Amino acid sequence: MKKNFKYILCYLLLTVCFIPDSVMAQTPQSRSKSTIVADVLAQLPADNQKQNNQLMTDLVSTGEEGLLNLIGMLNPPGNKSNETVDYAISAWTNFVANDDAKRAIASNTYEKALGQSFDNEIKATLIRQLEKIGGDNNVDVLSTLLKDERLAGPASQALIQFDSEAANVALLNGLKNASNETIQIQLVNALAQTNYVSAEPVLLNLLGNNSSTVLEKVIYNALANTGSKMSVEILRKAAEKVGYSYGKSNATQTYITLLNRLISSEPKLVEKEAKNLLSVASKQKKSDLSVAANELLFSLPNTNKVNLLKNVLKTADPTTMTNFFNAFSFQKSNKEMDLIQKTLTPKASPAVQTAVLYSLGNNKIASAVPTIINYLNSSDRMVQKAAVTALSMIGGDDSMLALTGLLKSNDDKTVALAKEALSSYKGDISYSLASVFDNSSDAGKIAALQLIANRQMDSQYNLVYNQLLTENKAVKDEAAKTLSSVVTDKNLPDLFTLLDQSDKAYIPSIQKALNKALSFLSADEQLRQITERMDKSSNKYLYYEALANTGSQQAMNVLTNTYANSTGQNKSAAFDALASWKSFNVIYSLMDILRNSTNKEEKSRSVDAIVSLLNKADVTGAVKSLYLQEIMGFAETEKQKNNIISLLGNTGMYQSLLFVAPFMSQPAFSESAAQAAMNLAINNPDFAGKETTEILEKASKTLKNSDADYQRQSITKYLNENPKDGGYISMFNGKNLDGWKGLVENPIKRSIMSKKDLAAAQIKADKQSAIDWIVEDGNIIFTGKGFDNLCTEKQYGDFEMLVDWKLYTGPEPDAGIYLRGTPQVQIWDTARVNVGAQVGSGGLYNNQSNPSKPLKVADQKVGEWNTFKIKMVGDRVSVWLNGELVTDNVILENYWDRSQPIFPVEQIELQAHGSKVAYRNLFIKEIKKAEPFKLSEKEEKEGFKILFDGSNMYSWTGNTKDYVLEDGNIVIYPSQNFGGNLYTKDQYDNFVFRFEFQLTPGANNGLGIRTPMEGDAAYQGMELQILDNESPIYKDLQVYQYHGSVYGVIPAKRGFLKPIGEWNYQEVIADGDNIKVTLNGETIMEGNIREAAKTGTADHREHPGLFNKTGHIGFLGHGSIVKFRNIRIKDLK
């Protein structure tokens, strides 16, 4: 399972992204059938439909031999796994199901195999294949299996599915010859699932013979499904025996089923029996029986349906009536409809009234509306509800008026029913509401106002406004709430007046209405109207909320200033307005208030406002996490803390995971913390490792909610699929600077210092760093003086690192992270436009030929926390600032000596740049690195030089975007700019070039030599083909296109590539006009280009660059994934 799962995953990954559709398995022609079967098994289950079809076409082409081969691989349960064979057999069956010829081959093969000696469970598996695709050809073999106690079940079930005379005969013969009751039961039960009428005599005969209750039950059932009138009496008697009630024998039901089957063939008999059943039902007061009997009668062709209806109406049983009404589409018949309507009388029982009312409504009988209206005020709630529902289903003006009329009622429940019905009324109810409004009860008025609000009827503004002037408090309160739903900008003058004059209690509603009315105007116009009005008002604070609602920077400045510089009502209203601000840019003001306010309530409300802001804001999880971590320190109530924890759970940050985990131990927060931790980890396989495993194991034990079992399953799955060890490790213990040291010179200078000098310099540097770098509140802080970086004691190669940082306001805020001892991932204040800092932080500042600026500005304001994720692999660096990718796999240049690539391992440094800066949450995950390739002693002696050792791509240039460094290889992942080439920086004329490469199915690339960096290397230089020429898609290649050929000029020998997925070793010797290619030890191409081109090239095309003296060596991409490694070269003099 595990292995298989990984296999699927890896397959998915590969194919979803890269394998071109046309490239599949190898062609079957040349392979033996067993090889084809083996090849297909290795690739199952396929990763997409197309591949599946290709594989199955191959597999099915092996016919009987191949299928028998597969079947032979099946192991009985408990022995070896059948994992892939199961897939193959099942897929085979499915694949041929709708192809008559192929299906016949498959089913005949299964049949053949069933005749051989296999374990019974394997046979059951084969029978299940026949159950899916078998037919009359297979009846014989299945018949013989009916004698076997274990296999009679599956075999008979397969036969049922054939649904043919031959299969039914086989079942019946099997039953006749059955040697014991176990088999009899299986066969009778099978016959019950057919409709094979000839079974009846045999079944009846069997019934006489002292059958057990189980056998009896299955016989009854089989008779119900296959029997004729001959069985009616027997089943009736059986039903009678159990008093026509439910029993394990199922007698009553089988009797009814049989009668249903006989409706068209034996109408008279059925009528007689059904009437009998009906009278039993009525005597026993069994509505379920009565429904069944009436259904039978109703289905009979010649029944007098009117009489039947009359009888049903007489029963006055709601179950019987309701079911009959549902079956009876009586709206087409006036006579029957009248009958039903007539049943609806005040004298009828509420149950009958209810049933009839619902049926009138369900059938939308418009003419019934006047009658239904009479029941709207029934004292019986169920009847009343039925009447209201019926009107609401029928609709129309009369219904609406009647329902509106209910608003006059003093009964709250009546009003509630009416309101519910009116809310779904399809049409304009506004005028009707207005006309009854004055005569409505208070409850009715409130309901009317709510309906006005729900449908936002601005036509009723005056009605609502007038209620604000009444003395009826309940109605007035509701009107105030309704106001915002009916206003437009036309009502602004009214609203401004109301705002200045109303009771305090109504202010919030009026403000809401004002905001709504303002929303019809542009932001500028809103601001203009508000300020104009505000200037005149003595209660300026009343307008702050509207001001906030404009969302403009100008409004924010006004409010922030008012908050800072005023007192009392104005200050608190300014605070309220800021707290209700909708866009994220208010965060800085709110954080300032939270950090500096001395008002406890204000602080608490700031926390709520920030939580709500972060909940809605369209900012990254990283940004949310930073603020949430900080405000947790200010949160006071359990609810606030739980909210914060839950939100942290959606941030996708490792820092959040570590932050919430400890809360699992506090009962008040354990559940939200466990859920948050689970969310964070499960959605991020990246976090897997020792720490995360411990947290998840704890979460699994902690979770208690109703979905906890599901959640534990997810946790288990995550832990099974991801590494339990390793992962991020903390670089900072939060207390002191253990693990860190001072800076001594740069790596190059350090490397030439003597041990003694270095030790002395280190002591000095450590002394200095202890002065300039301090630990405070869990942060590492550089106090701001000097330029001495803080360095890790450990050296790092490839890694992923997390670090939060914060600049402080001051003259020139600046800092950075040195990677492998080299500057730097830039940190600075974006306000410093004089030094170009407006591009933002996170760029590789000192790069000269590679990008040095970040892709976008993602900084938070100076004084706020920011967070980096930095990934460095080989010489490539990616940086995410606050969750945004700002540096995308860019080469970090060696600042200390630009003629060298970046150091393979070195320390990480926190930069000191003369301004105060804080760091926290430092984590690192080291990425295992392939050992760099080293030349053999022999090659070293011979003068080979390394062009690529797996650690950097320093010798290469050109398309370094699609050609990436991965696991010590150069891999091309073709992107939109498809086919861009990678070249050596240097040029070579005569040389020995050795390298290894690995192909994917159908892959196509090329090795350019003596080529310029522009144009098609095959013509402007020379291209030595790199190609999976074994792939079926290339079967029509010209020889001069084979792998290793000088493209278009000199052909190569085919057949020496290693299988897909293995490394090939190739040597290319270019010595003047002589070119030689050796692949995996075999010389596949050797020739003289001048001679080859003497009488024109093989492809009859011009090759102007063929005789270039020198040029670059390049990999010429063709849209396929190919890997290269261990590349070295020797110049030939």
Added chain:
Amino acid sequence: MTSRRQFLKTLGGVTLLTIVPRNVLGNGMIAPSDELTKGIIGLGGMGRGHIGYNGTRVVAMCDVDKNHLTQAAAMVKDKINLYHDFRDLILDKDVDIVHIATPPHWHGIMAEEAAKAGKDIFCEKPMTRTIGEGKRVMEAVKQHGNIFRLNTWFRFQDQFYGLGTPVKPLKKLVESGMLGWPLKVTISKHTGFDWKFFWVGKNHLEPEPIPKELDYDLWLGPAPYKPYNAHRVHQTFRGYWDYDAGGLGDMGQHYIDPVQYLLGKDNTSPVKVEVDAPQQHPDAVGTWRSITYTYEDGCQIILWGGDYGTPETPYIAGPKGNVYKNFVCDIPNWEKKLAEYPEPMEQNTDFIECVHNRQKFALNEINGYHSATIVNMGAVALRLNRTLNFDPVKQEFINDMEANRLIDQTNRSPWTI
């Protein structure tokens, strides 16, 4: 003792409503003396979780695993009747409502048997494990006039997963026509739904001894006989096609039923289902990339498994507007425009009231059958790994013998439906 409904029944319909105090009906407010009684079949996690459901009193329980039964009995204070064979529970005169909380391969047979016995039915999702069984249940309920409730509820209550809202306002938006027609609904991680791919089976199960407390033969019931392994039963049965359909079976009806309601497809079925998935193991449920259903009018329901698909996808895509996760709509001023439309028709959401007035519950055997059919069509297409065409009138696949054989899977003796 005689249960309320039994008592009412024996008095006959006429008197039914005169003895029930009117004011206590509706809104689930049933006085203790009027409490309907319930018998639960299947007391694994699901059944035990539902013991405390409102408005009914548990009087009987049934399970083929003695441990389940003992554990569940300990959760109830009153003395209750315990059964091993579900038919004995159905026969129990004290039981008004049969609550089916077994694995899905039993739902069809149990619902049919309960219907025959004249009991009302409360059935956990998915309604049945095959299309054919769903049809039988629908027929049986019609034939006996029972009230049937399928237990998923998102079409009428609670926040609907990633939409962060109940379905009602979504229904209103769809009904308003503001999004245009036809609509395409995508149910995926990106729109706020998780297909729970941890419900996958193991494709190599070693036979194990059957535990003493478990009647494995009765647990299997109609399903094909396969040697016992603990992974087949109890918490992990969803990973096997014989009993369920993995995450699709588990969550399918929860997620799809409200969509069927939204699209107004309660009485029909899609005409086509396409799958993009690896070949499924014949026994063990695996994962899949996508399942696409198309209705005759062009509406589509698309299921994306795991991480498949793109995050920008709308939950509902229409020619005139889209709705995204968290009920974000891209029509300018949509909330204001929508307010002018009527609310969707109220649904019958009070099961107890439905039992009393014999009206169909909001999610009943008919619309429940149709949403289960969407799930089961998907399962068939996955198992066969091909596109299937479906005839919504005949309720069968077109020109595909093998697919049609999966509509009515055969039942192991002595069980039939």
